[in-house]
Amino acid sequence: xxxxxxxxxxxxxxxxxxxxxxxxxxxxxxxxxxxxxxxxxxxxxxxxxxxxxxxxxxxxxxxxxxxxxxxxxxxxxxxxxxxxxxxxxxxxxxxxxxxxxxxxxxxxxx
Numbered sequence: 582x583x584x585x586x587x588x589x590x591x592x593x594x595x596x597x598x599x600x601x602x603x604x605x606x607x608x609x610x611x612x613x614x615x616x617x618x619x620x621x622x623x624x625x626x627x628x629x630x631x632x633x634x635x636x637x638x639x640x641x642x643x644x645x646x647x648x649x650x651x652x653x654x655x656x657x658x659x660x661x662x663x664x665x666x667x668x669x670x671x672x673x674x675x676x677x678x679x680x681x682x683x684x685x686x687x688x689x690x691x
Contacts, residue, residue, distance in 0.1 A: 582606060585629055587613035589644030594628040594660050596642075601629070620657040628660035640665055 583605060585595035590612045601607055603622045609615050613631065623629060628642065634654040639646040648667045654660055 582608050584608045584610055585617070586611040587631065588642060591641055591644045593631050593634055593639075593641045595631055597623055597625050597627055597629060600625050618657050619659075620655055621659055623659045628665075630654045630656055630658045630660050632656050634660070 583597060583599040583601045585597050585601075585607045587595040587609055588611060592612065595609050595611070595613065595617075597607065601619045601623045603619060605619050606616050607619060607629065609617055609631065617629060617631065619629060628640075633656050634640060634650045636650055636652050638650050640648050640650060640654075640660060646668060648665050648669075650660075651664050651666050654664050658664070
């Protein structure tokens with residue numbers, strides 16, 4: 582069984598410590614406890630919603646707001662660039678979904 586770490590009791594997301602397969606059950610440890618079923622496959626190091634997060638609601642990690650939900654995020658869903666916008670970086674909506682690399686600049690400088 583994969584594990585996810587909840588850093589602070591106020592967090593509504595936890596970080597996966599191993600890759601998680603779709604529909605797998607993950608053990609939540611740290612500031613929280615229990616189990617959660619993943620609604621989709623997620624790579625290690627990514628965030629999973631511990632509860633439903635409504636569109637526009639804050640996403641809390643480390644006990645602080647790290648951004649807001651762009652749409653309804655169901656419990657057990659992957660929380661990442663496709664459904665989370667940073668409140669601190671206006672460019673967060675243009676980053677590559679898998680790598681996190683900026684897509685609004687060219688790396689073709691030689």
